Amino acid sequence: MGTMHDVAVLVGSLRKDSLNRKMAHALAELAPAALKLGIVEIGQLPLYNADEDTNPPAAWTTFRERVRAADALLFVTPEFNRSVPGALKNALDVGSRPSGRSAFSGKPGAIVSVSPGALGAFGANHHLRQSLVFLNVPTMPQPEAYVGGADKLFDAAGKLSNEGTRKFLEQFMQAFAAWIAVHSR
Numbered sequence: 001m002g003t004m005h006d007v008a009v010l011v012g013s014l015r016k017d018s019l020n021r022k023m024a025h026a027l028a029e030l031a032p033a034a035l036k037l038g039i040v041e042i043g044q045l046p047l048y049n050a051d052e053d054t055n056p057p058a059a060w061t062t063f064r065e066r067v068r069a070a071d072a073l074l075f076v077t078p079e080f081n082r083s084v085p086g087a088l089k090n091a092l093d094v095g096s097r098p099s100g101r102s103a104f105s106g107k108p109g110a111i112v113s114v115s116p117g118a119l120g121a122f123g124a125n126h127h128l129r130q131s132l133v134f135l136n137v138p139t140m141p142q143p144e145a146y147v148g149g150a151d152k153l154f155d156a157a158g159k160l161s162n163e164g165t166r167k168f169l170e171q172f173m174q175a176f177a178a179w180i181a182v183h184s185r
């Protein structure tokens with residue numbers, strides 16, 4: 001058996017019935033056997049405040065340690081007002097500090113953006129890429145995944161029921177596995 005890679009999945013929505021959370025579960029199923037995906041929760045993280053750096057909240061420390069232990073990062077996110085949801089941006093800010101000790105640096109990443117709208121959360125996808133450049137996360141450029149019309153893709157049990165989308169995402173995850181193999185340390 002080849003090397004297994006632990007992929008930390010950050011979901012940009014906190015909603016219980018989130019389409020993005022359903023997508024994260026679908027991606028875990030579709031991923032090649034070499035990838036083990038696990039959602040890392042971000043909704044419990046207090047807002048980043050540099051005043052807390054000397055005595056950080058326990059939730060920040062747990063999150064940073066979990067991310068640090070991962071081999072790779074997968075972001076599954078909606079778009080809020082043409083950008084990254086605040087909860088996800090906060091998770092990036094929390095994980096990036098203290099300065100010089102970012103939990104994200106050097107870990108290969110990929111983005112799947114998901115929206116009921118037609119544009120597939122393109123704006124969030126690319127604003128996230130901007131932050132990931134600064135965070136030194138080598139983010140897979142191709143294939144891009146802008147999943148639109150997402151309210152029509154899942155069945156009543158929350159399973160991805162659209163065959164074309166399944167096939168595309170399966171190829172996406174294979175490409176991500178290859179990206180991780182090249183870029184992981």
Ligand SMILES: Cc1cc2nc3c(=O)[nH]c(=O)nc-3n(C[C@H](O)[C@H](O)[C@H](O)COP(=O)(O)O)c2cc1C
Nearest residue numbers: 013015018019020021078079080081082115116117
């Ligand atoms: C505050 C807010 C802003 C939103 N802005 C956008 C947007 O800019 N583009 C878009 O495609 N959808 C937008 N939406 C709709 C979301 O795509 C939709 O609520 C989606 O289902 C959220 O993802 P989730 O199902 O994973 O929670 C917005 C929703 C909220 C609550």
